Amino acid sequence: MPIVLTPYWSNGVQKLKMAPMPPPRPKHGLTPPTLDDEVHAARCMQQLRSKDKDIEKYIYLSMLKEQDHHMFYRLCLQHMSEFTPIIYTPTVGQACQEYSHNYRRPEGLFVSIKDKGKIKSVLRAWPKIDEARISVVTDGSRILGLGDLGINGMPISIGKLSLYVAGAGIRPESTIPICLDFGTNTQKYLDDPLYLGLRKKRVATTEMTEFMDEFMLEMSVAFPKLLVQFEDFSTDHAFLYLERYRNQYPVFNDDIQGTGAVVLSGFINAARLSSAASGRPLTSHRVLFFGAGSAGVGVAMQLMSFFTLEGLSEQEARERIWLVDSQGLVYTARGELAEHKRYFARRDYTGPPIKDLLDVLEYVKPTALMGLSTTSGAFTQAAIQTMAALNPLPIIFPLSNPVALSECTFADAVRHTDGKVLFASGSPFHALPWQGTTRYPGQGNNMYIFPGLGLGAILARCASVTDAMVEASSLGLANSLTPEEVEMGLLYPQIERIREISAQIAVAVIRAAQEAAVDRHTDLRAMSDKELLAFVNGKMWNPSVRPALSTLAERADGVLLSQY
Numbered sequence: 001m002p003i004v005l006t007p008y009w010s011n012g013v014q015k016l017k018m019a020p021m022p023p024p025r026p027k028h029g030l031t032p033p034t035l036d037d038e039v040h041a042a043r044c045m046q047q048l049r050s051k052d053k054d055i056e057k058y059i060y061l062s063m064l065k066e067q068d069h070h071m072f073y074r075l076c077l078q079h080m081s082e083f084t085p086i087i088y089t090p091t092v093g094q095a096c097q098e099y100s101h102n103y104r105r106p107e108g109l110f111v112s113i114k115d116k117g118k119i120k121s122v123l124r125a126w127p128k129i130d131e132a133r134i135s136v137v138t139d140g141s142r143i144l145g146l147g148d149l150g151i152n153g154m155p156i157s158i159g160k161l162s163l164y165v166a167g168a169g170i171r172p173e174s175t176i177p178i179c180l181d182f183g184t185n186t187q188k189y190l191d192d193p194l195y196l197g198l199r200k201k202r203v204a205t206t207e208m209t210e211f212m213d214e215f216m217l218e219m220s221v222a223f224p225k226l227l228v229q230f231e232d233f234s235t236d237h238a239f240l241y242l243e244r245y246r247n248q249y250p251v252f253n254d255d256i257q258g259t260g261a262v263v264l265s266g267f268i269n270a271a272r273l274s275s276a277a278s279g280r281p282l283t284s285h286r287v288l289f290f291g292a293g294s295a296g297v298g299v300a301m302q303l304m305s306f307f308t309l310e311g312l313s314e315q316e317a318r319e320r321i322w323l324v325d326s327q328g329l330v331y332t333a334r335g336e337l338a339e340h341k342r343y344f345a346r347r348d349y350t351g352p353p354i355k356d357l358l359d360v361l362e363y364v365k366p367t368a369l370m371g372l373s374t375t376s377g378a379f380t381q382a383a384i385q386t387m388a389a390l391n392p393l394p395i396i397f398p399l400s401n402p403v404a405l406s407e408c409t410f411a412d413a414v415r416h417t418d419g420k421v422l423f424a425s426g427s428p429f430h431a432l433p434w435q436g437t438t439r440y441p442g443q444g445n446n447m448y449i450f451p452g453l454g455l456g457a458i459l460a461r462c463a464s465v466t467d468a469m470v471e472a473s474s475l476g477l478a479n480s481l482t483p484e485e486v487e488m489g490l491l492y493p494q495i496e497r498i499r500e501i502s503a504q505i506a507v508a509v510i511r512a513a514q515e516a517a518v519d520r521h522t523d524l525r526a527m528s529d530k531e532l533l534a535f536v537n538g539k540m541w542n543p544s545v546r547p548a549l550s551t552l553a554e555r556a557d558g559v560l561l562s563q564y
């Protein structure tokens, strides 16, 4: 008889059928006599919560995942908003910075520039070749806003993949965290005797590209069903490798495309509210990007579709967007610009550089201010108040990670706009009591997008990831708010609903893939939307409620339970 359980994320709506677990293999004496699974779950949470420091919580959960990944994912799904700040941003940032010091066990694939010419044999070392479906690949060169961490970037790949498992039900054994080691330009790590990576400066782009060509080819041969997510490459290489491989392999860049999609989604919901309050049409929004790297420009590119879907031409849409970098307003007459900034460089301004954010705000008069600058506190009280003076409901999204680099806090944004702000940040902030009500911050983080986008791309066996698929993921997310969430003033759904949302996103992504004919699993084309949603849900891996007795007895038997 199958066991029917109510999954933790469904509020009792969805029923989950699970195959019966193999009978436990108790070996009398190897486990405590009253070990009970439910009590053990509570024990795990008690152990987690007893840790004072977030990094200790991270280490505890990392060990729990290794020892009993069913329990880890079960608790993760049950306590999503408590777990994500630990296994993901902000704590994963610290875990990266301290990776070489806290390292305990191998947990992914390391491929270094020294492996050039023999990458194939390194990939073949992976124990579960046939299972591989999704890999998050970083080179550690720009981890969150923390800079070049070299091989210490591995936990970002691990963290993102944990969210694939928790958020989209990807099988744990189908995930491959990869950190590429091209050296590091951070002297602190080169001088650190415990540093785990190559002790050399980063190689030049030509050599890196030769490596990447070999790497991508060998990945496609070794893992024919694999989708690759590029993560936290420095901006120049992020754009370079996305363009180089996107039509050749199933690959996307999370910082450019995933971030673009998640911010477009939150912006759509915010812009509707803002326009309703101001009486100004949606097409009149003016969006200022503070930060013009891979994330800033990626979001700007994605926001173009907001304006074009509203009926503007490409040229008109581009004119709704302004960029600011470390030199101030980005405009063509300023001089030589990096390639990724040229498209949005303003052609209608030719005066002296405008460097100060307050002066830029005065000049642009934006309705929305997006922070992707890695600059903590850049949205000062004066800047936030200026946004409030310009707009009845200003849109302010400080999106830099981790939380210490956020351009402003939620509390400051609420206080300095007298509670009127439409807010989303990259890392989580707590809800705030405000004048007898509660204000909820949005989390505009690509974690809402990549699990569903990846799941859809994997299930449709896509040959490539198209712009339309990314846009579909964004619109799917924007439309996923429940009436209760709208009532609460949320711009993004509650993270506890991530599985339901990922399934909806996956369906939208599969349909977009079918329209572009990049789907190789063409059987799905004949399904109705309802059938497709059921198919997607049916494919999701679920943690089992395993008798702890069995788990621990297996461990005592020396059976390897560790999964990624």
Ligand SMILES: NC(=O)C1=CN([C@@H]2O[C@H](COP(=O)(O)OP(=O)(O)OC[C@H]3O[C@@H](n4cnc5c(N)ncnc54)[C@H](OP(=O)(O)O)[C@@H]3O)[C@@H](O)[C@H]2O)C=CC1
Pocket: 142, 143, 144, 145, 146, 234, 235, 254, 255, 259, 262, 290, 291, 292, 293, 294, 295, 296, 324, 325, 326, 327, 328, 371, 372, 373, 374, 375, 399, 400, 401, 402, 405, 425, 426, 427, 444, 445, 446, 447
């Ligand atoms: N919320 C989310 O889901 C995501 C958030 N992010 C966050 O976005 C941030 C940026 O990432 P990425 O674009 O790749 O990084 P980059 O370092 O490539 O870009 C940073 C940008 O900010 C500009 N900048 C730096 N300092 C200042 C300053 N004082 N004033 C104005 N502009 C400044 C830089 O200018 P210049 O070009 O002149 O150097 C550059 O354009 C990171 O913190 C990252 O964590 C990224 C992906 C997803």
Ligand SMILES: CC(=O)C(=O)O
Pocket: 089, 143, 144, 145, 232, 254, 255, 400, 401, 426, 445, 446
């Ligand atoms: C969230 C993310 O991908 C980043 O900050 O880089």
Ligand SMILES: [Mg+2]
Pocket: 144, 231, 232, 254, 255
């Ligand atoms: Mg990233």
